[in-house]
Amino acid sequence: MNRREYIVATGVGLAGAVAGCSGQSEAGSGGDGATDDATDSGTTTATATTEPTESGYSVAMEPVGEVTFEAVPEGWVANNGSWADMGIALGLDAPEGVWLPSRYHTQYYDEIPGVSVDGSSIQKLWGDSGVGKEQFYEIDADIHVMDPNFLQSRGSWEQSDIDEIETQVGPFFGNSIFSTGYEWHDYTYYTLYEAFEKLSQAFQRTDRFEAFRTLHEEFQTSLEDLVPDSESERPEVAIVWAGSDEPTSFSPYLIEDGTSFKQWRDLGVRDAFAKTDVRDFHADRSKVDFETLLDIDPEYLLLRGQENKTRSEFEDTVVSFLKSDQSGSELTAVQNGNVYRGGPLYQGPITSLVLTERAASQVYDVDRNLFDRQRVADIVAGEL
Template sequence: MDRREYIVAAGVGLAGAVAGCSGQSEAGTNSDGTTDEPAESSTSAAESTPTAEPTESGYAVSMEPVGEVTFESVPEVWVANNGSWADMGIALGLDAPEGVWLPSRYHTQYYDGIPGVSVDGNSIQELWGDSGVGKEQFYEIDADIHVMDPNFLQRRGSWEQSDIDEIESQVAPFFGNSIFSTGYEWHDYTHYTLYEAFEKLSQAFQRTDRFEAFQSLHEEFQTSLDDIVPEANSDRPEVAIMWAGSDEPTSFSPYLIEDGTSFKQWRDLGVRDAFAETDVRDFHSDRGKVDFETLLDIDPEYLLLRGQETKTRAEFEDTVVSFLESDETGSELTAVQNGNVFRGGPLYQGPITNLVVTERAASQVYDVDRELFDRQRVADIVAGDL
């Protein structure tokens, strides 16, 4: 048996019979055809598995929806669904994944402030293409593990169960869960928290010591946030999180703050969701949009715009913010008048990214002007200096 051989425990289905999410249209025009979110501007209680279970011929790690996977040896070559899992791998001291669904949404610039940690995003193969996600790429990369939810490939990538089975048997197992969002109807199994998923991946790569170090650092970080967030809910900022995929947006795809890892920084900072008590529905439900008139009726204190992470703050101000300030209707919004329009953060975040974007979010809505975590400590953990 070579290093890519594995066993999926009997009685546990890889994908399961889950409800489909077919025929979905995207909010806005998407440059890559059909992905999980609109196109980006160019400028729960989880099962308890404290440690990987040893077996006679390797070790087993369990994760929904793939069940229990037995690895004959520690994986080396890997691919990831998105930046959440890619960032977890970097935190574990791994080389960058050979491929991700959309490298443009794995924002490696977040590592710029971490000494000795960097990833060349241009070296990562894009799994999504003009005709979707092709099986031939999986054969070409010849990974030891595919860190992605097989259900996502079927519901968003148009794969059949037979395609999943083929890659499993001919290349390597799938091992992942779509943790970033709870908005997909077909995801009727466990939604792991960021650190629950991170622990699973650390077990698969046999690097639980780094996970434990990050977990301790994260707990300290959460304590620092407790001193920032006002106790009274009424004293916390009201925010509207939306996708704005152009430099001159006049309509927006609304997000309601949910339990997925995509919103972790905003939940941890205790912000109030401006859409929560309105008729506005999350775009996942009906791919709806809101315009300036709707926003004026709600008039949130802060506008947090996604789809803008490739821009620096200055570039964002020179394009999107400048446009809103000059628009006859947009300029009437309180957030625009008060200078409270910011980039809303990435769709995908792992343990390092979360520290960076949460610190940035604290500076946006609470005017925090200091570092909230030790960047050298992050670098040391990545390097294995525990």
Template sequence: MDRREYIVAAGAGLAGAVAGCSGQSEAGSDSEGTTDNRTESGTSGGGSTAGAEPTDTGYSVSMEPVGEVSFESVPEVWVANNGSWADMGIALGLDAPEGVWLPSRYHTQYYDEIPGVSVDGSSIRKLWGDSGVGKEQFYEIDADIHVMDPNFLQSRGSWEQSDIDEIESQIAPFFGNSIFSTGYTWHDYTYYTLYEAFEKLSRAFQRTDRFEAFQSLHEEFRASLADIVPDSNSDRPEVAIMWAGGNEPTSFSPYLIEDGTSFKQWRDLRVRDAFAKTDVRDFHADRSKVDFETLLDIDPEYMLLRGHEAKTRSEFEDTVVGFLESDETGSELTAVQNGNVFRGGPLYQGPITNLVVTERAASQVYDVDRELFDRQRVADIIAGDL
């Protein structure tokens, strides 16, 4: 069987989806952090929910915006857009992807929490270069499936539709959705929750048993959070999530808590967004920045700074926190004075990463000092011991 033999059906779903990406609508959110009344536990209403359906030549899986993709055999060699999809693959017991856009943002150190699980991030090829993402890399890797949103390639990678068509016809299909953020205006189709996307990937790799085991573990994990999060909104912490570049940041890129998967831990912990009732706009909206003076006006209880996930807690304290404490203006912030400046979590998270960073987040804002999930159970599921 030639692995390039596949069918992209559903009326050329990809081409239709790309043509429809000029719309400005975005998914709305409710008070529980769900998207379009869908839960974080798996599929329900809204969007396409077709799974791995048998065909005469194999099976097919539906994913917006690519439509229905049919496979004649289970993919083996794969590449991923980012750490969200890469982590889903590891959770399914797959080998690491051959490449991701930016391996530096796929934080494989989280696997140190899981016995017997490790990924050598240095072995994963960096797809993004000075001139974007080159097509020649796709030919060199010769993957069976490209787990990435083709519209993201066109929006951020400067690809044309003809480039997408070429790689699909010559190598393998695209199968992905940009789920980490709802801030892109071109993304006018379904945003999947983490577990909706995870289910679809499990069907593509025919490992739905591992998905179902993770789903059960995740539901138990979320139920345990109910004992941690205060019932009253006023008793929950007010946080400012920002990107802080370098070890001595004086300006910050604000992130308003939204429905993307990169905010899942904060939605599940039901924190209050310090920027929500201000004039500050999300970084995705207009590449906005806030300085110390603006932060002093808002004065959040907690500052959660992204861009430092590669650091340990002590390294973060010795550099970023130490600088803020010594800065004449920064040291006036309540969060700095109270020792409530923490790493804000990764942009990309899958099912394993989410368990680790949610537990860490609970320790940061609720002073939880116990394990909230069974590490060995996670390892067993990954190994297929269900």
């Protein structure tokens, strides 16, 4: 699609010069280190349908407003693995670029027959000095599936930079949905499936979305049998970022409405940090140490930043270290063998199924498949 084949019909004012650290951190290069679905409680409103126009169609999404397309987009880039996975679920080719390819964990597709993504072919948008406009010109995408406010906050862009790329290259179409912890995000949060529906409208592949929504509803029903009715009987978990093999300092995450925590909400776990004075990493870049963890002493300890390891690699490095550490070994979760990889920051409709099933095996000892892999593959292939 030629860059002139779209117009931004109306727009919700983008927050200029929004606050936020743009530097790298232990919990996240690009400053996104910590942190959706049809059944989540959320702050969203009714989803607008695609509106036909004389010269194409338009789709509205906060904060970008209504975007009109004269042709269906082809080349695309995505902010992160949430949006990238939505595209794969719609049967698209992988995005040409994402913020950090290392955090788009394509190994999850190994679970799905016939679905694969070569992560090495995806361009990294985040560099040592942030995100450069030259990369957007080089890729020349038809659509940039990312929240422009996130780009301003974490990428240190100005509104004029956003306007330039929209005019010279292609529109922005996205909302930062993985975490609700950013103060600058004062507009609608979309659940995973609300955002997924928006993207399916932009790419005119709503039939695949509807098939996934049905599959997801069936999956949610199957989870209900796993979760104890009494909240006091549900597992208590602490989710932290610990990216090294021998962690002694941890970035805490409180379970909230962002897509980043979808599997844990769906499984009804209790948040060990919820009734403490520990602040979420996104709020103030906070850290906790072994002393704090021992005071809380969660039943399960879930470590993020470890998704590039297999289960055995994780146990041979991180878990082995915690067992040998004087303080770490005193944690109940360590003593009971309840230390696990806590999942990635980003998940979409396919990866959420894989991650939720894995989480169910971790906290509920489920040892069976909870969703039909072949059905997922069929939907991706358009065999509806």
